[in-house]
Amino acid sequence: MTGAAGLSYSDGNSESVAYSVQVLASHLDDKNETYLGADYFYAEDGGATSTDRYKFFAQQNRRLNERWHVGGFGSWSRDDIAGLDRRIEGNILLGYRILDSERATLVIEGGPGYAWEKQGGISRDFATFRLAERFEYRFTETTKLWQSLSWTPKVKDPSDNLIHFELGLETRLTDRWALRTFVQHRTDTSPAPGRGRTDTSFIAGVAYDLGGLGDPEEGGGRRSLFPGEEEDAPKKEGWASTAAIGFSLNKGNADSMGAKLDWNTAYRSADCEFFFDLSHHYAENNGSTSQDRTSSRVQFNRYLSERFYVGPSIRYLRDGAADIDYRVAPTVVAGYSLIKNDATRLALEFGPSYTFEKVGRRTRDYASLVAAERFSHTFNSRVSLEQAVVYTSELSDFDNFDITATAALDTRLSGRMYLRVGAEYAYENRPAALREHHDLGLFSSVAVKF
Template sequence: MAICRIFSLGWILTATLGAEGNEAGRWQGSGNVGVTLATGNSESLRATAGLEVSRTLGKWETQVALAATYGADGGVSSTERLKAELQLNREFSGRFYAGLNKELLHDPPAGIGWRLALTPLLGWRAADGEKIKLRLEAGPGFTWQDRSGEAGEFSSVRLHERMSYQVTDDIRFFQSLTALFEAEDLDHFTISAEAGVESRLSGLWSLRLTANAVYYGAGQETEDKDLLLTAGFGYNHLPADLKQGSLKSALDQLEVEAGRWRITGLLGGSLSEGNSEARAVHAGLELKRKTPQDEFAAGVFGSYGETEGVTSSGALSADAHYQRQYGGKGFMGLRGDFDHDALADLGWRIALTPYGGRHLFKTKRIQLSMEAGPSAVMEEQGGRGASYLAGYLAAKGEYGLGEKTRLFGDLSWLAEASDWSSFLVTSKAGIDHALSDRLSVRLIARNTYDSSPARGRGRYDFQLVSALGLTF
């Protein structure tokens, strides 16, 4: 139910923003949602949703912010954090302003049933240009809380810093840092930080890669550190004077000369320490060389995760193929595949497949092909080795979405020739968005269905991950 609440919050906020106007004095802001998910033989989830809106009337400014984070491993909640903020500012001469901040926090894994902080503050717009904006705020306040089932209150001091840097017309870097100290005991504090990059896809939609971190001081009864890296979509309700023109293409700059190698590395992950112990890493490497007549590509992708010292995910897949064009849209090739999945009790699986195929569509924007062939398979599953002949059938496609973004996907079916009821269906779909000529963000969904899994294992595995890609 928690993940449903997260997504409901994100999409409701998005829809709310879309209904607003751009006139002076009206609300403007942005909403976002992101997720990393694995289900099947391993269970892991990280999700975020957020909203930031503001309104300015003369010298008065109102700001509202909501942020929700949820994480679970093996069905057990490891992160559950909800933060709501309301702030009213009154501008004075120059870049200085005074304000009142009200913050509500809910964080059960850290023992915080609820915490309400009320802080009058002084603020300074240290930088307020078109490219860079920097705000600094500080003030004394008072905090009420229910921690570990005990109600309490204390005088507090709040420090806040927020920065935004417009790298290009379409790419923005953002960062914030907030610290709340107990005035009488500075060992009791909470520090929360956020940093990320947002790149506009088209119109008001954007792709966001965000890292969130929270640290509770050692002077408190519990110590908690959480680091979460997610990628997701954002909807920006922009001021009327901000241009929404088309994006300048960066994918064209990624095209390499015929016969040259293109190499891309992928890295993503998450970390939780303190009240919960969970970590996960996703990494991959892709190589590609293409000429007008032939193509060679290879890739490897691995995922590993631990929860409370117990392995929660451990998978490795690799593939390579050589393909040559024949007769216009036809092609022939040879591919090899390797798979390992510790939680599915798959020690290893190797498949060698000669194949032939045809391009159904092949334009600059759309590519769709079908291929098929016999396959020789060797595997060790459930501690038992086997080898067999199989039939292979696959569909692959790409679609250019905007000038910097592409959708990609493939679907393959591998069935044992002597028993067609024993088969393996694998699929992959994702979005690849170029941040620059070498840097990109990817959201990748992977799905596997094994009709004959190892004893005691599930047939179905699904994984949704985000990763940062570097091409060279």
């Protein structure tokens, strides 16, 4: 049995929330396959509900031989935004396995059925036909891709039909926990009056498998399915860069879109460090820009001893939602590494700065003070975490300050590709007029490290 939950959230100058809950229970043996599942999706944009749908389904298959099976499928669904009060359907199915290997499976199935629904206040029932396809591919024992497509037309009028499509990627964090990212698309060719024909959602979250993933065989067995594949050890010194892109989408009866781009370059040696970070986050809700934030940092650290370092740094910020046209802060940093080993680094930084900014159409410059905490930890060759908190205050007025906090968890998918999930928080003690004090966002991205 597997349970999965996804969350996308932003608060402050832009407000949106989306979450999903999925449960799938399955039982497989030589002759029978049983699946029971439930999906729930909910989203708000600017305080207005944009998605609110749920579905329960069950399927029982009986294998006739290695390729063929017969079975039955039933479901109950509701979609408030699409005006669907209920839809109950059942089908008798005949299926065939085109692919059935350790790495890949591809199944097609189809059969007649019947549906009862109430949509837009109108009840109707009719004969249907279901045609479905399911595909799964395992890159490694810990990372898989899945895809499914179903088409359910009305027998008397095939142009009146429902199409469901799903594509997803899952990678294991532990033997039970996994990260999951997927896109769902639904087309209803006969929607309720005043409602759209299509809905598309992009969701990222975590999954928990009660069955777990077995350990590799004793004697040094690998979890990778690729012969001879070994995982590269993370770099301890030298140059390392990461490019990451994240995307979220809800389209149809409600429209929202978000994109996040990140670039991180680091150089480490025994006596110095260099960092360059660049991030851009853009989002729209129903055609209006809700987030447009760009931030960057360049920093050089020179170690005077094994743990103590000094160096210059400069930070840049532009945030359209917070009405910050620009904020530039060159800083002289003194830092101390409380923890510094191959797996974990924890450093505290402190230093004088000077801030140039234009906030709420007001241009200012002033002496300031910066304090920061930076943490990174490599759990193993597949999973790593980075986190930072930066505080900046005007020297002559400590009530004028801002705080930024970030955290990101990277999980290896395969080779140099990673799945990144994280959070960003920004607080302005004196925001621009009519702006909120804080902004909070959760995100997921696909990253490439080189």
